[in-house]
Amino acid sequence: MSRENLMLQIHQIQDEMLVMGSLVEQATMQSIESLKKRDIKMAVEVYNADRKINEKRYAIENSVLILIATQQPLAHDLRLLAALLEVSAEIERMGDYAKGIAKVVVNLGDFDIPVPIKEIDQMATLALSMLHRALGAFIIEDGETAKSIPAEDDKVDEMYNKVQRLLVNLMIEKPQNIDHANLLMWVAHNLERMADRVSNICERTIFVTTGELVEIESKKKEIKL
Amino acid sequence: MSRENLMLQIHQIQDEMLVMGSLVEQATMQSIESLKKRDIKMAVEVYNADRKINEKRYAIENSVLILIATQQPLAHDLRLLAALLEVSAEIERMGDYAKGIAKVVVNLGDFDIPVPIKEIDQMATLALSMLHRALGAFIIEDGETAKSIPAEDDKVDEMYNKVQRLLVNLMIEKPQNIDHANLLMWVAHNLERMADRVSNICERTIFVTTGELVEIESKKKEIKL
Numbered sequence: 001m002s003r004e005n006l007m008l009q010i011h012q013i014q015d016e017m018l019v020m021g022s023l024v025e026q027a028t029m030q031s032i033e034s035l036k037k038r039d040i041k042m043a044v045e046v047y048n049a050d051r052k053i054n055e056k057r058y059a060i061e062n063s064v065l066i067l068i069a070t071q072q073p074l075a076h077d078l079r080l081l082a083a084l085l086e087v088s089a090e091i092e093r094m095g096d097y098a099k100g101i102a103k104v105v106v107n108l109g110d111f112d113i114p115v116p117i118k119e120i121d122q123m124a125t126l127a128l129s130m131l132h133r134a135l136g137a138f139i140i141e142d143g144e145t146a147k148s149i150p151a152e153d154d155k156v157d158e159m160y161n162k163v164q165r166l167l168v169n170l171m172i173e174k175p176q177n178i179d180h181a182n183l184l185m186w187v188a189h190n191l192e193r194m195a196d197r198v199s200n201i202c203e204r205t206i207f208v209t210t211g212e213l214v215e216i217e218s219k220k221k222e223i224k225l
Numbered sequence: 226m227s228r229e230n231l232m233l234q235i236h237q238i239q240d241e242m243l244v245m246g247s248l249v250e251q252a253t254m255q256s257i258e259s260l261k262k263r264d265i266k267m268a269v270e271v272y273n274a275d276r277k278i279n280e281k282r283y284a285i286e287n288s289v290l291i292l293i294a295t296q297q298p299l300a301h302d303l304r305l306l307a308a309l310l311e312v313s314a315e316i317e318r319m320g321d322y323a324k325g326i327a328k329v330v331v332n333l334g335d336f337d338i339p340v341p342i343k344e345i346d347q348m349a350t351l352a353l354s355m356l357h358r359a360l361g362a363f364i365i366e367d368g369e370t371a372k373s374i375p376a377e378d379d380k381v382d383e384m385y386n387k388v389q390r391l392l393v394n395l396m397i398e399k400p401q402n403i404d405h406a407n408l409l410m411w412v413a414h415n416l417e418r419m420a421d422r423v424s425n426i427c428e429r430t431i432f433v434t435t436g437e438l439v440e441i442e443s444k445k446k447e448i449k450l
Contacts, residue, residue, distance in 0.1 A: 065293065065307050072294045082290050085310060164407060172397050182389060189414070 006071050010080060013063050014139055017088050020056045021135045024095045025128050027053065028194070031101035032124045035108075035187065036117055043105035046098060053095035060088040079211065083204040087138060090197045094131065097190035104183045113180045116166040120184075123159045123191040126152065130198040138205045146205035149198060156195040163188040231296050238288050238309055239364055245281045245316050246360045250353050252278065252323035253419070257349045259330045260412065261342055268330035271323060278320035285313040304436065308429040312363060315422045319356065322415035329408045338405045341391040345409075348384045348416040351377065355423040363430045371430035374423060381420040388413040 001009075027046050034042035064084050067073070073081060130149055137145040167181040167188075206212065226234075252271050259267035289306050292298070298306060355374055362370040392406040392413075431437065 061307065065303055068290065068293045069297045069299065069303055072297070074294065078290055078294055082286065082310075085307075086314070089311070089314070165403070168393075168396055168403055168407075171393055172400065175397065178390075178393055182393075 001071055003077075006067070006073060006077060009063075009067055010077070010084075013060055013067075013084055016056060016060050016063075017084060017091065018135060018139070020053060020060070020088060020091050020095075021131060023049070023053050023056065024091055024098060025131065027095055027098035028101070028124055028128055031098045031105065032117075032121060034102060034105045035115060035120070038105070038108070038110055040106055040109070043102040046102035047106070050095050050099040053092055057088045057092035061085055075211075076208070079208050083138070083208045086204050087135075087201050090200050091131075094194050094197050097194050100190045101187050104187050108180060108183055111180045113170065113177055113184070115184060116163050119159055119163045119166070120187055120191065123156055123163070123188065126156055126159070127191050127194040127198065130156075130195055131201075134198045134201045134205070138201060138208075141205065141209050143206050143209035146202040146209075149202050153195045153199055156192055160188050160192040226296055228302075231292070231298060231302065234288075234292055235302070235305060235309075238285055238292075241281060241285050241288075242309060242313055242316070243360060243364070245278060245285070245313060245320075246356060248274070248278050248281065249316055249320045249323060250356065252320055253326070253349055253353055256323045256326035256330065257342075257346060259327060260333075260340060260345070263330070263333070263335055265331055265334070268327040271327035272331070275320050275324040278317055282313045282317035286310055300436075301433070304433050308363070308433045311429050312360075312426050315425050316356075319419050319422050322419050325415045326412050329412050333405060333408055336405050338395065338402055338409070340409060341388050344384055344388045344391065345412055345416065348381055348388070348413065348420075351381055351384070352416050352419040352423065355381075355420055356426075359423045359426045359430070363426060363433075366430065366434050368431050368434035371427040371434075374427050378420045378424055381417055385413050385417040 027049055030042060031046045033039070034046065064081050068078065068081050130152055133145065134149050136142075137149070164185065167185055170177045170181045252274055255267060256271045258264070259271065289309050293303065293306050355377055358370065359374050361367075362374070389410065392410055395402045395406045
């Protein structure tokens with residue numbers, strides 16, 4: 001197989017990866033929407049749709065491994081294929097978080113608790129925007145953009161802290177809220193973790209472009225000594 | 226290269242993976258120890274040791290990819306090599322959780338708050354025991370053991386809920402505890418996530434033995450409909 005042909009096949013896998021990314025975006029938005037509307041049916045749809053995302057990941061993994069085994073790519077191309085394995089794994093796990101949010105909606109039922117939906121919405125919007133741009137940067141191998149995105153994780157963390165504070169106040173006001181407020185804590189957690197996974201995707205993009213693996217940590221997450 | 230030779234090389238990589246696993250075990254125990262003793266110096270050591278774990282992962286990844294590219298393994302051997310990529314990534318991320326716990330210890334300083342250390346200790350012990358056995362099952366390709374381990378995640382979740390409840394009570398009793406109790410919440414979260422990652426390792430073991438990828442969910446984590 002010529003290198004052009006190899007690149008063509010890699011591009012096809014990348015397209016699949018982008019489809020996977022948009023499935024996860026959709027699932028996340030729908031999970032938040034189901035929380036907003038307390039729509040259990042919609043939440044169950046998100047929950048069940050996760051299977052499709054998982055299948056996509058395994059299909060991508062399979063294609064990548066066969067390509068590595070049969071085409072013996074080296075240097076940049078091998079890094080790119082390895083990155084596709086890692087990135088599709090990260091996207092799949094983000095899908096699990098969307099599924100986790102859907103699960104909260106189901107377990108929350110119609111229990112009367114004020115959901116800090118504005119803040120949760122903002123967290124989801126920012127996390128998904130980060131994902132969208134991170135995948136774009138991965139495709140065009142734009143290391144500079146990949147380097148800049150993880151810093152936005154600080155904003156997600158700030159929102160997360162705000163949601164947490166609101167929920168703790170709800171618990172303090174009415175201890176009978178504790179169980180349900182804890183469920184909502186999971187929603188915020190899952191969104192926070194999504195943003196973390198975007199940083200992993202960005203690390204891989206940098207690796208593909210430079211051959212160097214660096215662990216990016218946002219400033220706020222660095223240890224204070 | 227003969228298949229015997231390939232298997233020999235794979236076994237060498239597996240040995241490296243076991244070393245990585247024991248580094249993570251050590252880091253986790255040490256992070257809990259530093260929390261127990263409020264020993265910031267020890268916590269900083271854990272934080273810094275994470276670099277070594279990351280390097281091991283990338284070395285393993287590199288060896289695996291080169292082996293796939295140059296030896297063109299198929300079927301079981303290709304699945305096993307792919308599994309080594311996934312498992313070493315999971316172990317590395319578990320190392321990040323130990324690092325996260327160390328960070329909490331540093332940020333907690335000597336703030337006077339009762340740490341639910343007994344429960345945290347139990348969580349760590351169980352999570353690490355799960356990891357240990359999961360890696361053992363991976364090495365000997367024991368699918369049955371791999372299938373049985375994720376169920377223990379329910380126990381970790383139970384302990385997690387207990388810690389959460391204790392911490393929420395601390396917040397309710399003394400709202401000035403909120404920030405520090407939240408930090409402790411992260412410790413419990415990180416341990417809970419570790420156990421989740423063990424389940425991913427078990428899924429891979431099943432994949433290696435059967436060729437089928439299944440997403441194992443513990444009973445309690447399944448959606449209640």
